[in-house]
Amino acid sequence: MNKLITLSLIILLAGAYSCKTPVKLGKKDRIVQIDTEYGAVKIKLYDETPLHRDNFIKLAHKGFFDGTLFHRVIDGFMIQGGDPDSKGAKPGVMLGEGGPGYDIPAEFNPNLFHKKGVIAAAREGDRVNPKMMSSGSQFYIAQGKVYEPEALEALVVSINKKRANAIFENQRAQYKDELTKLQTGGEFDLFNDKMEEMKHKIDSLSKVQTLVLTDAMREAYTTVGGIPHLDQAYTVFGEVIEGLDIIDKIAAEETDDNDRPLKDIKMKITIIQ
CATH class of the missing domain: 1.10.287 (Helix Hairpins)
Structure with missing residues (x-):
């Protein structure tokens, strides 16, 4: 009996320890999954933006995003989430000011642009944020539109x-x-x-x-679409590799005057690799 109790205690302690084990940062080829009532969205995080990649992984590992809402949705533009204040927020409350208490230095890369399906960091405006620092947790997934050349x-x-x-x-x-x-x-x-x-x-x-279009940008913006006016102004740090249709479904939700969906759209983010 004593051996059984001891063994059970060891298992419990091991489980508690494993839950607190910090996630390994600096690892490449990271993939996360955002689960919503509409389905799952898989996102590849770019290794070219390591600060944003590792921060997103750290927060996802802690469960920071779980239960938060897509609190700002504009059809033909983007869907935004990552505000911790959105957890349990009452209907009609304006959201978008919450975060983990820190910002992240911008990681602009001319090869990473706002084609449809990329994930990018939200931030405060240039007047109060001249260095274009990214929000520590708020992000958006681009929808945008298709342009004629x-x-x-x-x-x-x-x-x-x-x-x-x-x-x-x-x-x-x-x-x-x-x-x-x-x-x-x-x-x-x-x-x-x-x-x-x-x-x-x-x-x-x-x-x-100054925005300079590359051939890849021209191809993307005239076929799948996107949001070119945000390029080199907001850090793009990943892209959807599965579930792009889910973005369109969420973007089509009816919203209030503050672009908050009338129906709460919760998320849970899991690290796949």
């Missing part, structure tokens, strides 16, 4: 104009007080130096954020 080229021109203007306005706002002080004080040499510094920052940011 001419419309796609015109869109890219428009995107780059808007980005250039936004970069200029953001930098001008950041330097405004200092430049005004130098000019008012007659410190013209320092004023000119500061203007050159601002110009250099604008040029550097413009190089990073």
Whole structure:
């Protein structure tokens, strides 16, 4: 009897220990599965974005996402989730501000773009988040739309104009007080130096954020579709490899004025490999 009790205790302790065993990070070829009432979505996480990959794996291992909602859904655009505040949230409550308490540095890659089915990190806007840091947990899966070739080229021109203007306005706002002080004080040499510094920052940011279409991007956006205006502005860190139709089903759900589905769509995320 004592041996039986001892053996049972060992098994229980072993089980408790295994539940607390930390997940191995840095592992490549990661695949996760998002289970919903509509079916399962399998996602391959990109090794080119290791910070986002490992963070997603860490949170999934902890069960962070389980029971959370797809809280923002826009048909023809994307479906968004990952807000811990959505667990048990009352109907009609506006969501989208929750997270794990940290952000992740952007991992932009020109070869990873917003074709339909990619998963990307949500984030705060440029004015409060000039480094484009990603939310620690909130993500979206792209749906988007299919573009005619001419419309796609015109869109890219428009995107780059808007980005250039936004970069200029953001930098001008950041330097405004200092430049005004130098000019008012007659410190013209320092004023000119500061203007050159601002110009250099604008040029550097413009190089990073200017959208240049590759052949792969043209092919994707004119066939399966996507969201080109988010490229090089939000970190793409994986793509759907099974269950793409589930994205369309969720995106078609009826929503309130805040784009929250009227019916709660819960998720559970499991690490497949």
